[in-house]
Amino acid sequence: MGLLSVAIWLPIAVGLLLFALGRDDNAVMVRWLALIGAVASLLVTLPLITGFDVTTAAMQFQENQPWIDRFNVRYRLGVDGISMWFVPLTAFMTVVVVIAGWEVITDRVAHYMGAFLILSGLMVGVFAALDGLLFYVFFEATLIPMYIIIGIWGGPKRVYAAFKFFLYTLAGSLLMLVALIYLYYKSGGSFDILTWHKLPLRGGAQTLLFFAFLAAFSVKVPMWPVHTWLPDAHVEAPTGGSVVLAAIMLKLGAYGFLRFSLPIVPDASREWAWFIIALSLIAVVYIGLVALVQQDMKKLVAYSSVAHMGFVTLGFFIFSDLGVSGGLVQMISHGFISGAMFLCIGVLYDRVHSREIAAYGGVVNTMPKFAALGVLFAMANCGLPGTSGFVGEWMVILGTVKMNFWLAALAATTLVFGAAYTLWMVKRVYFGDVANANVKALADLNAREFAMLAILAVAVLWMGVYPKPFTDVMNVSVGELLKHVAQSKLL
């Protein structure tokens, strides 16, 4: 069993074990077991980072075995510079989520922890799969644990949110399934993604495939106008659910663009790039404005996620080194920052049981440690230099300037709007006088909460100051991808 297989199946196995334990009377043991499982799952991904060869764009850590002979489906795994970082990132966020849910979740603890571990393994599978059907199986299977997480541990409108989440995402991916089967047919009976990369296709077929992929990935990213499930899902999901959604699940869609849309249908991608750029800019500008007027902190961060993901898709579809690498860096960075923002909201919610901005004010007076970290993440969210948020946005804007100055100018408004909605929220929540008795009674972070926020703060700063390990890994793969996209595959 290869490294990637272990990274996929270890958390799933621990998750299933937790499901089997299933009772709340041994919650303490369940929590520790979940933590050990999550940490072990993170540790097994570390050789990926240390053993990764940054000089090649070829797939590394490959595994290749027959799976379903009838359709020539193979259990084929591997990572390149595009996908590698997401494997440890997923495992890392799972550790954070387990810590975040430690005392907060008291109902069906085993199921909660188990669901997140299984979800973690499935998401690693999505990033590591090199077989179209294997990818699809993992991609779809992630819906089940998330549906359960939102539905059981979510807020008052959780059922509505869970259904909306599931059906929206399923609608998109079912069309992709038809596209995958079509590619299987066209390639003479192969589900191998790398074979598909080389497959010549007619213009009309490329366009249809492009839109089928767009249906799946745009919902997942989510892009405007199919983003409406995200605020609902985020608001109703428990803190851990929001963290995983924002930090990893949204990236599955963006990753899909790089693994499927761009290399498999490059001509259609170039032809329709204006369309994606337009949608991305709408997401950046319009959703930024929408975020400005939110009353609910989680909703605000959710809309901010949509805007930030708009940056990612913008970067991908300007077809330049800076754009694509910038988009990838933005994906990783947004994973840390949005995860941290949702954790901060969770910390407040656990104490006051409200997510309304108006319910707070002057938190800094009673929770100084928390406020310091919270402000740091907020600054990172608006892209302050020195934090990870800056690197990706800056790269994407730089790439866009080379293509068209006015597009870049429009994209750069995010720095204004991002700062506006984030800082305004910070002002209203953290600063000012103590607003009410609830805030007065707040206790500062305990050790567990401090630990989970602190490791994220370190990650955010590290990536902001020294992004080289991330960009080095991507460089060659992104270069190869762009070379590939530049060549026509038309029949």
Added chain:
Amino acid sequence: MSDFNWLIIYPEIVLLVMACVVAIVDLYVTDPQRRVTYWLTQLTFVAAGALHLGLIDVNLPYGLQDMVVSDAMGHTLAFFACVAMVITMAYAQPYIASRDMLKGEFFTLSMFVLLGISVMTSANNFLVIYLGLELMSLSLYALTALRRDHAIATEAAMKYFVLGALASGFLLYGLSMMYGATRSLNIPEVFTAIGSGQINPSVLTFGVVFVVAGLAFKLGAVPFHMWVPDVYHGAPTAVTLLIGGAPKLAAFAITMRLLVEGMLGLAVDWQQMLVVLSVASLVVGNLAAIAQSNLKRMLAYSTISQMGFMLLGMTAGVVTGNTLSAGNAYSSSMFYLVTYVLTTLGTFGMIMYLSRQGHESEEISDLAGLGKRAPWLAGVMSLFMFSLAGVPPTVGFYGKLAVLQALVTTNVPGYIVLAVVAVLMSLVGAYYYLRIVKVMYFDAIAAGTPAIERHQGISAVLALNGGAVIVLGLLPGGLMALCRDAILKALAS
């Protein structure tokens, strides 16, 4: 070829003899649990299944002077039918015991049902098909009416009988037209006669319309679906399971025998009809299922839509006049159906497990809070629901994949549109399957829900059934290959 080849009908002989034996033995059994009869029945089903399994590779194509055919497809389907009956009986035994239905009739009639199925899967002659069909149907009508004092069940039985008789009439009428035109009842001879091109096509088309209508009724495809919700709802759950499980395999078998082996030359005609039937079934079944509050009714409508999906695979066999894709298309349908039956067995088994004397547990709301009351049962039920919805990694996904693949690889735009329609309708389907999961996990336990009567044996069967759904979902290759081989051999002969 006029040999008798008794060997290939050993399973049928065993079933017939044992059905009589059980009927007689039951007279002398006073044991309130009737364990002897139950175990004798199970033993017979196992024996019949083993015989069918052993006969898959025996190379004796025809028997009883060409009345029956012995091929891999027939024996494989019959084998799965036996497995389905064993599982059905296991689920049903405690259920019927607590409802005063644990009589010899139940077992004898069930054995006749399986005998009918067995005859149908190996029929090589129009009349043998009809014989098997009637044997199965009449036994099922009687089983539905087994609770004489139960108004809804009796009504369902009447409805089932009247509409079923009508459908049998359709089928018989269609077959008589075919006989008139081709001067043969023997399926291969009919095939040759149609292929000769000497026969008036309008007579054949006329005949095939009636045949398809009759088959559509048995499969429960729209617009011949009216009986399905009422019978599924009205029949005692044990009998619903009998109707919804193994007989579907038989219906598929006679569809293959009649339409493919007999009338492949008319594929252009019947494929168009099947397209209409399947799209209508997908739409009506899925949309109507949303509105149901009764679980059995919902599953009935879901069955209609699933049959529509299965039939879609049958439509892709002959594309622009060539039959290259036939094996692919029909084996996809077969795989879809086998996996569907497996999942349905578990679903109804679960309903029976949760019910008890005076509490049928057939409303969707009866499942409320099951995730808390019985996490294992709720987990297994969720697996069934996700499988019916076609979400990976459950086996239902691969059934859908196989059928969609058969449609898309025809590379005809019309079929690709069909595939898109199918996935959109399965999106609608996902909604009501998910609703079950929602009720089990997200809703609070309703007051006054009686405690679940635990039964070790049955819960083990349920767990195995759920395990099969997930294991076949992770490793579906073997079953797919089995279906493919069976269909390819059937087509080659």
